[in-house]
Amino acid sequence: MNLYRKQLRLFRNTLKLSLSGNIRVNANQIRKAHDPGNDKGDDGGEENSSSLDSLLDDLMMQSPNPNQPPPAREKLKKKFFVNEKIPILLFPGQGSQFVGMGKKAIHYPGVKEMYEQVSEHFRTDILKLCLLGPKEELDKTINCQPAVFVTSLAALEMLKELYPEVTEGRSYTAGYSLGEITACVFAGVISFADALTLLETRAYSMQQASLEVGGGMMTMLTSHESKLGLAKEAAQKYCKSECGISDPVIQTASYLTPYHKVVAGHNEALDFINDTAPSFGLRGCKRLPVSGAFHSRLMDPARKELFSCVSKIDFNLKTKHRVLYNYTAKTANNVKSVKRNLCEQLIHPIQWEQIMQIMYGRPPGIGFPHTYEVGPGRQLGYILRLVNKKAYANYHRIEV
Structure with a gap:
């Protein structure tokens, strides 16, 4: 640790010298070298005022030609937004787990049996881990992912009992990271049994990748x-x-x-x-209380394993519920796209802010839909409040 501190001190001194005087130039150079889709808004920048002035001067010098017909008016594409009468369901991911989760849902119909199915599939007493811990075991990827998944589905059963009208009609849904699989089960895109197979491959391959590096x-x-x-x-x-x-x-x-x-x-x-x-x-x-560098290229071995798994799973896109995916922040209209979304999110950033903007962005005067966070914790509600306070006024948490 002393050696690390000494190395860090030397490196920081060198860094200060390189940063002084030209930090903005370096930031712009680095930003251009990266994918323009990454870190949007991370680095400050300044417009080139001289170039802008020259452009304005050129435009002012140009006089319109009266004989030239006006340009054809482009047909404006109507901007998408979720109708205020259609509910939104959000499913949490790894990191939302806590010891004691599930105890408020265990007496609802079918919940205990669902925990037993997941425990049998993963050969671990998932219900006991959820209720009693220990936290160190619950936080392990191979245990945490099935635990959060089944607890979110338990919260979904609570939602069906408490607010049956929410799940009976159309809805939009999204899940954060692991929660994307839960959202797909709720929407009927994949079956519960196939989700367990997918989740097993995902959890074990991500855990293995985490142990390697x-x-x-x-x-x-x-x-x-x-x-x-x-x-x-x-x-x-x-x-x-x-x-x-x-x-x-x-x-x-x-x-x-x-x-x-x-x-x-x-x-x-x-x-x-x-x-x-x-x-x-x-x-x-x-x-974060996770055991690996998820959504980075250190997870590429897990991504390849997941591709092999999804090729054997049946997907159904003829459902009344629409899923927005982490990798693209869009819905998917074909099976190939769904498979790609589920796998590529392991090594690419989650576009959660973008999903929120798409779901809740709307013209002035139009109300916001009711939103339900279905699963352990309330992190997704906290993010929604930061992104859109007006939409958060219609937020509900299914406390599990």
């Missing part, structure tokens, strides 16, 4: 002045030069809100960003 995930607060792209670049250089990692991984793993993001990668890279966060305008760094 030490990695994790961390949340943080950003602003328009933050330099997250530059922080990731510096963390990679640190891992190469000081930690001997030839191909260090540090990626944005989830877009939660405009100012909340999750990064994932090697533990050394996460430690570096945590310790140097103020230098890059980052705040509130906090490690």
Whole structure:
């Protein structure tokens, strides 16, 4: 630990010298080198005022030709938004688990039998883990994923009893990471039995990938002045030069809100960003209770395993419920697209903020639909409140 601190101190001193005077130029260079879809809004930038002035001057010098017909008016595409009368169901993912979850749902019809089916499939007493722990065992990926999955379905049974009208008609649904599988079961896209097969492959392959490389995930607060792209670049250089990692991984793993993001990668890279966060305008760094660098390319072995599994599963897209997927923040209209969404989200960032904007963005004067968080915790409701306070006024939690 002393050696790590000494290396970090030396690297930070070098970093300060390289940052002084030209941090904005470096940030722009790094931003251009990355995928333009990543870290949108992480790095501050300035418009080139001289170029803008020249462009305006050129436009002012141009006089319209009276003989030239006006350009054809383009047909405007109507912007999508969820009708206020159609409910939205949100299913949580790994990280929402807590010891004691499920105790409020266990007496509802069919819930205990569902826990028993999951326990038999995974050869572990999942109900006992949910109710009594220990937390260290519940947090393991191979236990946590089936536990959150079945507890969310238990909450769904509660919802059907308490508010039957919510699930009888059409609805829109989305699930965070693991919750995407739960959303697909609720929507009827995949069966409960197929979901267990899919979940088993997903959980075991992700756990195995996590054991092969030490990695994790961390949340943080950003602003328009933050330099997250530059922080990731510096963390990679640190891992190469000081930690001997030839191909260090540090990626944005989830877009939660405009100012909340999750990064994932090697533990050394996460430690570096945590310790140097103020230098890059980052705040509130906090490690997540997960055992791997999910939604980063360290999960590529798990993605390949999952592709083999989904090829053997039957999917049904003729349902009244519509699923928005993490990888694209869109619905899917063919089976190939569903399979790709389920697998690619393992190595790409979750577009949760984008899903929220699509579901709740609407013209002025139109009301918001009722939203139900179905599963353990209330993290998705908290995110909704940060993204859209007016939509949050119609939020309900099914406390399980």
